[in-house]
Amino acid sequence: MSAAVPSRPFRPGGAARPRRSGVAPSRVTAVVVLTVVGLVFAVPLVALAQFTFRQGTDGALTLDHYAAIVDPVNAVTYQPVFDGLGASLLIAVITVGIVLLVLLPAQIVTALRYPRLRRVLEFVCLVPITVPVVVLVVGFIPVYQVVAQVFGSGAWTLAFAIGIVSLPFAFRPIAAALTAIDVTVLAEAARSLGASWWTVTWRILLPNLRRGITAACFLTITVVLGEYTLASFLSRTTFQTALLLVQSTDPYVAAVFSLAALLFGFVLLVLIGRVGAARQRTPKEPA
Amino acid sequence: MTTASAPGGSAFAPGAGTAVPVPAVTSAAAAPVEPAGADAATRGTGARGRRPGLAWLGLTPFAVYVLLFLAVPAVIAVGSGFSTGDGAFTFANLAAFTDPSVLRAFGGSFGLSAASAVIGAVVGALVCWALAALRPDGLVRSMIDAAASVLAQFGGVMLAFAFIATIGAQGLVTTWLVSAFGLDLNAGGTFLYTVPGLVIPYVYFQVPLMVLTFMPALEGVRGQWGEAAATLGASRATYWRRIALPVLAPAFWGSLLLLFANAFSSFATAAALISQGGVVPLTIRAQLTSETIIGLQNVAGVLALGMVVVMAVVMAAYSLLQRRAARWQR
Numbered sequence: 001m002s003a004a005v006p007s008r009p010f011r012p013g014g015a016a017r018p019r020r021s022g023v024a025p026s027r028v029t030a031v032v033v034l035t036v037v038g039l040v041f042a043v044p045l046v047a048l049a050q051f052t053f054r055q056g057t058d059g060a061l062t063l064d065h066y067a068a069i070v071d072p073v074n075a076v077t078y079q080p081v082f083d084g085l086g087a088s089l090l091i092a093v094i095t096v097g098i099v100l101l102v103l104l105p106a107q108i109v110t111a112l113r114y115p116r117l118r119r120v121l122e123f124v125c126l127v128p129i130t131v132p133v134v135v136l137v138v139g140f141i142p143v144y145q146v147v148a149q150v151f152g153s154g155a156w157t158l159a160f161a162i163g164i165v166s167l168p169f170a171f172r173p174i175a176a177a178l179t180a181i182d183v184t185v186l187a188e189a190a191r192s193l194g195a196s197w198w199t200v201t202w203r204i205l206l207p208n209l210r211r212g213i214t215a216a217c218f219l220t221i222t223v224v225l226g227e228y229t230l231a232s233f234l235s236r237t238t239f240q241t242a243l244l245l246v247q248s249t250d251p252y253v254a255a256v257f258s259l260a261a262l263l264f265g266f267v268l269l270v271l272i273g274r275v276g277a278a279r280q281r282t283p284k285e286p287a
Numbered sequence: 288m289t290t291a292s293a294p295g296g297s298a299f300a301p302g303a304g305t306a307v308p309v310p311a312v313t314s315a316a317a318a319p320v321e322p323a324g325a326d327a328a329t330r331g332t333g334a335r336g337r338r339p340g341l342a343w344l345g346l347t348p349f350a351v352y353v354l355l356f357l358a359v360p361a362v363i364a365v366g367s368g369f370s371t372g373d374g375a376f377t378f379a380n381l382a383a384f385t386d387p388s389v390l391r392a393f394g395g396s397f398g399l400s401a402a403s404a405v406i407g408a409v410v411g412a413l414v415c416w417a418l419a420a421l422r423p424d425g426l427v428r429s430m431i432d433a434a435a436s437v438l439a440q441f442g443g444v445m446l447a448f449a450f451i452a453t454i455g456a457q458g459l460v461t462t463w464l465v466s467a468f469g470l471d472l473n474a475g476g477t478f479l480y481t482v483p484g485l486v487i488p489y490v491y492f493q494v495p496l497m498v499l500t501f502m503p504a505l506e507g508v509r510g511q512w513g514e515a516a517a518t519l520g521a522s523r524a525t526y527w528r529r530i531a532l533p534v535l536a537p538a539f540w541g542s543l544l545l546l547f548a549n550a551f552s553s554f555a556t557a558a559a560l561i562s563q564g565g566v567v568p569l570t571i572r573a574q575l576t577s578e579t580i581i582g583l584q585n586v587a588g589v590l591a592l593g594m595v596v597v598m599a600v601v602m603a604a605y606s607l608l609q610r611r612a613a614r615w616q617r
Contacts, residue, residue, distance in 0.1 A: 021318035022500065023419055024509040030420035034431075037414050037494075041438075044449040047459035051452035065408050102348045109345030124353055125426060129600045131361055132552030134568040135591040136366065138575070147388075164356045170442075215354030219436075226441030228555035233575065240444045242561055247448065265437040273429030 045262070052255045065252035077249055081257055084242025087155035091238065092224040093158035096217050099170045102163075104213065107171070108205060111178045112187055125171035128164055136164070137233040155236040162230060166223040170216040173272075177212025216273045220264045267286050365595055370385030383589045392570040393593065395482045399566060400550035403489035408543040410490070411497020415505045418498070423506065435495035442492055443555030450488045450560070454479050482565045488556050493546050500545055504538030507615045534615050541608030548601045552594065567594055 024030070055062040068074050077180050104126075110117045128136070151157050183205065190200045206213070228240035237245075239261070247254035369379050421428050421566070428611045444524050453460050454483055456477050478484040516526045525553040554568040564570040567590055 022513045023416065023508045023527075023535075025416060027420055030417040030478075033413060033417035035409065037417075041302070041491070041494070043460065044446070044453040047453035048449040050459055072357075098352070102352050105345035106349035113342040114346075124357070125449060127357060127361075129548075130595075131555075131596055132568070132596050132598060134552060134554045134571050135364050135594050135598075136357075136360050137364075138494050138571065138591045139362065139364035139586050141575070142363055143356070143360050159384050160352075160356050161360075163352070167357075222437070222441045226443055226445070226555075228443045228558070232558065240555070243444055243448075251448075255448055258448045262437060262442065262445055265441050266433050269433035269436045270429055273432050274426075 003265050012140065012257075028274075034205055045259075048255055048259055052252055052259060054252070065256060068250075069253060075251075076250055078246065078253060080237060080242040080245050081253065082238070083186055084237050084239040085257075087237055088227075088239035090156050091159045091162060091195065092221045094156055095166060095220050095224050096164050096165040098159065099166070099216055099220050103170055104174060105172050107178060108183070108201070108209075111183045115184075121236070122171065122175065125167045127166050133165055133229045135283050136161075137230060140234060152162065153232075153236075153239060158227075159224075159235065159240065161234070162227050165227065165230065166220045169219040169223055173212045173215035173219065174209065175212075177209045177215075180212075181208045183208075211275050214275060218268045222268055225261055225265065301332050337567055362508050364588060364591045367585045368590075368592040369588075370585060375596045380585055380589045383586045384593065387591065388564060389570065389586075392564055392567045396551055396568075397567040399482055399485055399489060400547045403493045403550045404488050404543055404546035406486070406490045407493025407546050408501075408539065410496045411542075411546075411547060412501055412539060414494065415499050415501045417506050418502065432499070435498045437495075439492050439499055444559045446488055446491060447559035449554045450479055452490070454487065460515070480560055482561070485557055485566070489553070492556070493550060493554075495517035496546055496549055500542045500546075501538060504535055504542075504612050504615070508534055517560065538612035541605050541612055544601050544605040544608065548598055548605065551601070 025033070052059075052065055053061040053063065054230045055064065069078065106121065110121050144157070144161075147157050147160065186204050186208065188198050191197075195203070225239055227238065228244075230236075231238040231241045232244075239257075243254050243257055246257075368375055368380055369378065371379070418428065418431065442449075450458075454472055455461065456473060458479075461472050461552055463470055479487070511512070512530055512534075513526055513573055516530055552568070554572075557566055557569055558572065561569060564573045571587050571590045571594075574590060
């Protein structure tokens with residue numbers, strides 16, 4: 001939009017600055033606003049980072065807290081964090097599995113065979129936004145009493161519940177990818193050339209949907225790593241509950257891990273963003 | 288820009304602008320099963336309905352999964368408010384809504400959500416406006432989008448820690464304010480650990496959410512409209528007052544409602560900062576661990592019902608406004 005056709009000013013008074021006809025402000029205004037807001041938003045993160053180097057309350061800085069993480073003496077104190085991280089990573093793998101094996105086929109089949117179900121599918125996938133997790137969790141407690149009898153009480157069973165919570169996040173990018181390519185035409189073309197449904201899925205659809213699927217998986221991973229509510233109510237140890245646990249004994253280490261997790265999430269999402277931006281350069285997609 | 292270009296964006300991204308959840312929670316999750324049957328039947332005679340059996344294999348796991356882990360918990364959560372300890376149906380538990388602590392929790396939640404939503408919406412809209420001057424596919428934009436996603440949706444507990452380090456008892460800003468201005472933020476107890484204090488960390492994740500949800504609307508405002516107005520002799524003020532603001536208004540109010548809903552349902556940040564009740568999600572936690580209202584059962588279920596009602600109303604209004612806003616987005 002900012003790349004709108006540059007032309008001579010319509011109003012003589014506006015000649016000094018580049019003429020703006022859209023809503024966008026001038027570059028200077030934009031930079032000022034973004035810098036101010038950016039600085040304000042950086043404060044808590046800087047404080048968190050500074051906290052990880054803090055020694056006592058006298059303002060001295062130290063690297064001790066980073067060294068302490070790898071020090072075997074503290075292994076017992078920090079064990080919950082590593083356990084929680086391990087559990088969260090396992091849950092992330094299973095949840096991504098649910099997205100790939102349950103949600104993705106449903107979305108592809110809907111796009112190919114039951115286009116009229118698309119709205120229903122979208123509605124269902126967005127329900128977890130309207131029904132807060134805190135509400136769902138009231139119902140999850142009895143459900144998990146059954147789940148515990150069937151699968152045991154391992155933390156990995158949380159993946160079923162977190163899969164539901166991540167539905168809205170996983171649905172969007174896949175749906176966007178599905179609308180961006182004309183799946184029906186592609187599939188019919190491949191079928192008329194003699195491809196089996198298997199070939200259509202593996203050689204035509206999945207490669208074309210790769211970016212949407214990657215984005216869905218990355219978002220799911222971030223959801224899992226940041227999930228606190230379910231784990232806390234269902235008394236499972238995951239990364240977030242462990243952070244809160246360790247925070248009471250060693251707040252510095254909790255801060256170190258929080259910062260690392262936020263950075264990790266940021267990097268994952270920048271990657272998605274770049275993939276999305278790369279895609280934008282391909283021809284216009286239907287809305 | 289479609290949602291496709293910003294998948295880092297959000298589950299809330301209103302790009303599609305369609306079929307945003309409307310209230311009927313309990314029937315919603317059960318829905319895919321029944322219409323699917325009807326659809327398969329009608330399409331069976333159609334051109335592509337040759338082997339409906341195989342296609343069904345793709346939908347069944349999803350339907351079963353959603354039924355077991357979304358429909359069942361949602362029904363139990365809301366239904367448990369209507370049952371006595373031994374499972375009989377009753378309206379008696381609804382009396383919990385007259386309990387002072389429950390009323391205070393809803394009041395606290397409303398106040399917190401409204402304050403953080405209004406501040407978040409105004410600041411977020413300002414940021415969107417500034418972002419409009421940047422290249423939509425540039426590196427800065429991707430980084431801001433990514434940061435917004437992380438802060439808006441995945442921070443939770445970690446944001447709470449960041450704010451303890453910032454304005455907690457020994458926080459960086461707290462100590463700086465004391466040494467520079469002699470101003471003690473926490474003179475009357477640690478401000479951050481009170482419900483009004485929660486507004487600060489809440490705004491911190493509301494602004495990014497506003498950026499994610501409002502940006503598509505702002506990008507939907509075409510440069511040509513401004514050019515057309517200018518050729519007809521409109522001033523900048525007229526352009527804003529008669530064109531840009533009316534076009535953006537539904538999206539702005541819609542996003543404001545979404546922010547309200549987001550704050551209303553948020554749990555992790557509050558849980559990490561406040562150990563007692565004060566807002567509804569925390570009261571639900573307290574009720575689940577120990578029933579504290581004498582003579583009533585399943586108060587957590589009643590509170591869950593109350594939350595769902597509020598959320599349903601807010602989200603229904605949001606989806607109406609979003610549909611209006613979507614008219615201008617492509």
